[in-house]
């Protein structure tokens with residue numbers, strides 16, 4: 571195992587060992603406090619451009635599931651066709667694994683996908699630094715190649731364009747009861763599975779595709795990586811779709827941010843984001859709290875919602891926006907992940923609410 575150093579933009583250094591693909595990388599260093607779910611998180615396109623730190627110390631002990639593809643074209647156990655995070659940072663990598671569904675170790679998978687993994691890092695200390703300072707850019711450098719230092723930027727980069735599909739993909743064609751246009755900003759497979767389970771036909775379109783000339787019953791806006799302010803083409807198309815006040819619209823995560831922008835609201839960057847399986851959100855107007863799976867670094871500014879809109883969910887830790895709804899039209903969205911994968915499935919009912927509206 572080669573020695574590596576993680577260097578943060580504020581100069582902090584963390585020393586560890588490489589267990590994945592051996593290549594220096596740079597990206598936004600973020601932390602996730604979930605205890606499980608590394609196959610799903612690594613393949614979640616929303617992590618593009620980021621170095622993913624896991625605070626749960628023991629990682630790799632349940633291996634990696636097979637990369638099999640279902641008849642509908644979706645991977646059975648992953649959230650997309652490849653790893654999107656730039657690297658994974660752990661405290662105690664476990665080469666030995668045991669799980670009924672595992673076919674290889676995390677290290678072997680990372681090597682095949684050419685993604686670095688580093689272990690022996692004090693991820694709790696690293697997380698404290700990120701919580702104090704806010705997320706920062708960082709680099710993983712190999713100690714025996716000190717001059718090979720990668721560069722990267724995160725802010726202002728349109729990552730959605732890198733991960734969105736390039737052409738229209740149809741699921742359940744001619745078979746679903748209703749047709750949903752899915753704007754693919756980097757959609758997780760389980761969102762598509764959750765919709766297909768509810769008997770709809772899906773027309774998955776690239777993030778900047780003008781879908782308004784298509785025939786459809788509802789609009790879904792997906793999750794996706796990076797800064798929502800780089801996705802104006804999507805916002806324009808959503809605005810056009812909103813000319814039909816009866817059209818049901820549902821968005822998740824980046825989808826919440828883009829729907830909010832289409833409604834006139836503003837987005838800001840959170841200090842260190844929400845990435846975990848246990849984010850409590852309250853449904854506004856009720857005493858109901860749901861435990862949700864989350865992965866986001868930006869948030870909708872509640873104070874900038876237009877007069878026709880209201881918050882639908884509020885984060886109980888920091889009071890930030892976790893969803894919006896229109897006061898008259900069938901338009902709503904969630905900042906968290908009702909499709910889970912991984913994480914709690916308590917809010918999957920939101921897909922039922924959307925399909926009921928179609």
Ligand SMILES: NC(=O)CC[C@H](N)C(=O)O
Nearest residue numbers: 793794796823824867868
């Ligand atoms: N999972 C997502 O869709 C994330 C949305 C956006 N990229 C953010 O970080 O806030």
